[in-house]
Amino acid sequence: MIEARFKLDYPGFTLDVDLSLPSAGITALFGQSGSGKTTLLRAIAGLERVPGGRLVFDGEVWQDEDGGVFLPTHRRPIGYVFQEASLFAHLSVQANLDYGIKRSECRPTSADISRIVELLGIGHLRDRRPDRLSGGERQRVAIARALLRQPRLLLMDEPLAALDLARKEEILPYLEQLHETLKTPILYVSHAPDEVARLADQLVVLDGGRALASGTLTETLARLDLPIRLGEDAGVVLDATVSEHDSEWHLAGVDFPGGRLWVRDKGIPTGHHVRVRILARDVSLAHEKIEGSSIINAVAATVTAIGDDAHPALCLVRLDCGGQPLLARLTRRSAATLQLAAGCHVWAQIKAVALIG
Amino acid sequence: MFDFLDPADLAAIWLTVKLAGLTTVLLLLIGTPIAWWLARTGSRWKGPVGAIVGLPLVLPPAVLGFYLLVLMGPNGPVGALTQGLGLGLLPFTFAGLVVASVIYSMPFVVQPLQNAFEAIGERPLEVAATLGAKPIDAFFTVAVPLAKPGFLTAAILGFAHTVGEFGVVLMIGGNIPGKTQVVSMAIYNHVEAMEYANAHVLAGILLVFSFVVLLALYTLNPSRKRP
Numbered sequence: 001m002i003e004a005r006f007k008l009d010y011p012g013f014t015l016d017v018d019l020s021l022p023s024a025g026i027t028a029l030f031g032q033s034g035s036g037k038t039t040l041l042r043a044i045a046g047l048e049r050v051p052g053g054r055l056v057f058d059g060e061v062w063q064d065e066d067g068g069v070f071l072p073t074h075r076r077p078i079g080y081v082f083q084e085a086s087l088f089a090h091l092s093v094q095a096n097l098d099y100g101i102k103r104s105e106c107r108p109t110s111a112d113i114s115r116i117v118e119l120l121g122i123g124h125l126r127d128r129r130p131d132r133l134s135g136g137e138r139q140r141v142a143i144a145r146a147l148l149r150q151p152r153l154l155l156m157d158e159p160l161a162a163l164d165l166a167r168k169e170e171i172l173p174y175l176e177q178l179h180e181t182l183k184t185p186i187l188y189v190s191h192a193p194d195e196v197a198r199l200a201d202q203l204v205v206l207d208g209g210r211a212l213a214s215g216t217l218t219e220t221l222a223r224l225d226l227p228i229r230l231g232e233d234a235g236v237v238l239d240a241t242v243s244e245h246d247s248e249w250h251l252a253g254v255d256f257p258g259g260r261l262w263v264r265d266k267g268i269p270t271g272h273h274v275r276v277r278i279l280a281r282d283v284s285l286a287h288e289k290i291e292g293s294s295i296i297n298a299v300a301a302t303v304t305a306i307g308d309d310a311h312p313a314l315c316l317v318r319l320d321c322g323g324q325p326l327l328a329r330l331t332r333r334s335a336a337t338l339q340l341a342a343g344c345h346v347w348a349q350i351k352a353v354a355l356i357g
Numbered sequence: 358m359f360d361f362l363d364p365a366d367l368a369a370i371w372l373t374v375k376l377a378g379l380t381t382v383l384l385l386l387i388g389t390p391i392a393w394w395l396a397r398t399g400s401r402w403k404g405p406v407g408a409i410v411g412l413p414l415v416l417p418p419a420v421l422g423f424y425l426l427v428l429m430g431p432n433g434p435v436g437a438l439t440q441g442l443g444l445g446l447l448p449f450t451f452a453g454l455v456v457a458s459v460i461y462s463m464p465f466v467v468q469p470l471q472n473a474f475e476a477i478g479e480r481p482l483e484v485a486a487t488l489g490a491k492p493i494d495a496f497f498t499v500a501v502p503l504a505k506p507g508f509l510t511a512a513i514l515g516f517a518h519t520v521g522e523f524g525v526v527l528m529i530g531g532n533i534p535g536k537t538q539v540v541s542m543a544i545y546n547h548v549e550a551m552e553y554a555n556a557h558v559l560a561g562i563l564l565v566f567s568f569v570v571l572l573a574l575y576t577l578n579p580s581r582k583r584p
Contacts, residue, residue, distance in 0.1 A: 047483050073486035074495075080487035086480060090502040099498070103489030149488060 002153070002185075006043050006053040014209040015039050015050070021202065021214070023058055023153065023185040028196040028217070031206035037189045038083075040206070041155050044187065045080050046073040057153060077105060079146030079184075081156040085138040087130035087145075094126040097145050104149040113148060119181065120144045120174050136167035140174060147184070154186045160195060168195075175199055193233035197221075197277045198356040222325030224307030224318050231310065235279035237356070238324055242272045251296075254355070258321030259299040263355045275356045280316060282352040283328035285338060289347045297350040301326055303340055319348055366559055368535045369543040376451070376539060377519040380458040384466040384515045385508070387459065392470035393496070397479075411464045418461065422528025425457050429529065447529075454530045454537055458519045465514040473507020474500065506578045517570045520563070 002023050008015040015036040021027050029037040042048035044055060046062065049070060055063040062071045087096050097117075101107060108116070117123050120140045130138060139159055146154060160168045172195070178186070179199060190196050196203060196217070203220040205212045213220050220226065222236050244253035245265055252265040254274055261276060268274060289298055301319035309316050315335050319326040326348055340346070362370070395407055413421055428435045429447040436446055447453035477500060485495035501508070523541040530537035532546065540559055547556035
């Protein structure tokens with residue numbers, strides 16, 4: 001458990017958070033620039049000393065100004081990945097990796113080292129200088145360097161933000177691998193909803209230096225008061241299991257408690273857990289199951305709440321689908337025509353389901 | 358090998374090299390912490406300290422030499438201190454020349470170092486901290502190697518500037534052959550005595566030296582430009 005309480009008040013910038021975060025899995029700190037997410041991460045790392053702040057990690061006090069405790073950054077068992085390439089320019093890739101290993105309290109065994117080097121696919125780069133690496137390679141080395149310290153907490157500050165789309169796609173699978181194979185908890189700062197949807201287990205939404213919401217990804221994304229801030233990215237992420245392959249049409253059937261969805265087959269074997277993301281704008285509602293439509297995914301759902309959207313013509317409808325939340329973005333006129341209210345049984349037609357790892 | 362030089366000139370060259378070398382070493386030791394502090398402090402003393410360090414850039418060497426002479430003389434506070442410590446008086450000694458040169462060449466060492474440290478910025482040191490490096494460790498393993506071009510510039514400029522000093526030496530070192538007589542003083546003496554041939558040899562040596570120093574500065578220091 002990470003308990004963080006920080007209060008900063010500068011002209012034009014405030015940070016006022018009191019969070020309890022699980023020290024397991026990936027917790028995304030999500031928000032626009034200026035929302036305080038990077039400052040929060042830096043405060044957790046000890047790079048930013050917030051007067052009066054308090055930080056307890058798994059029962060260990062890292063900062064408690066009342067008790068006169070402030071553990072300097074170099075004594076915190078953390079790994080930190082910065083937004084831009086942060087490799088030491090005067091050292092080779094290998095020497096960059098060794099820099100952290102030598103100073104780590106629990107040194108990795110050579111098996112650990114080769115496992116992490118392999119995990120990030122940087123074995124062939126060891127003798128190179130950082131200026132001979134691509135942006136994606138540099139960031140993979142930086143992630144490996146942070147991991148080789150065997151940190152008890154990994155902090156990542158928009159590690160993909162400085163990369164183009166192709167480089168992002170190059171690194172994301174490595175991050176997913178980390179998630180699956182390492183037990184190290186990760187705090188992941190991002191302003192990109194797609195990264196968050198793909199990686200996070202927990203989500204903290206920050207705005208204006210305050211935490212608007214904090215909880216599991218699925219529940220937090222489905223809250224009606226948040227999607228307004230997500231705009232076009234409003235939607236839910238569901239955990240599902242691959243259950244069937246339709247080789248004729250190159251589709252895969254994935255099951256979630258609310259039913260079965262058909263997605264483009266990416267070759268993921270049956271029985272594997274996957275995440276699917278359904279954007280609110282891709283969900284339409286009907287009283288009856290509509291036949292003769294091009295939309296192949298339709299699930300039965302119950303309306304649980306209707307909320308405002310950014311534009312007065314629109315509203316957001318929260319649905320319960322076998323215990324799983326779903327969001328639909330409709331015009332207010334449609335909602336009135338369908339006489340939608342909490343408790344209504346409807347069919348949710350889903351135009352697009354994205355399989356995200 | 359140095360047959361074309363008379364022994365007094367050779368002694369002046371040797372003394373100059375010794376003075377400049379010692380001054381450079383001392384300046385790197387003293388100037389590095391000052392430059393580090395100037396590069397990173399937010400203190401209101403940054404301006405005044407920077408100005409004092411930079412003073413020799415604009416002050417006529419004779420003025421600097423005069424004040425040093427007064428300070429280090431028998432009636433000056435520094436003179437009283439050195440006498441009290443049993444070190445005697447510094448003016449007209451080699452030690453006095455070293456002290457004066459350190460002050461005189463200070464900005465030529467501190468400013469390149471300060472610029473180099475400022476160019477590195479905060480980030481590499483933060484990275485080092487997140488990798489478990491204590492601040493002093495990070496300084497020697499990250500800041501110093503990254504500031505290597507700055508150290509090279511500082512050492513070369515500090516050395517070369519000390520070699521070229523004249524006014525300060527004249528004021529506090531006098532012109533004692535083999536003890537405080539540096540090359541520039543020797544040239545002055547030869548010209549005064551109408552010994553132009555000897556003056557030519559020494560002046561030529563300084564000219565070639567200066568050119569080689571600048572050449573080294575421009576070729577050894579990799580350009581900041583990135584492809």
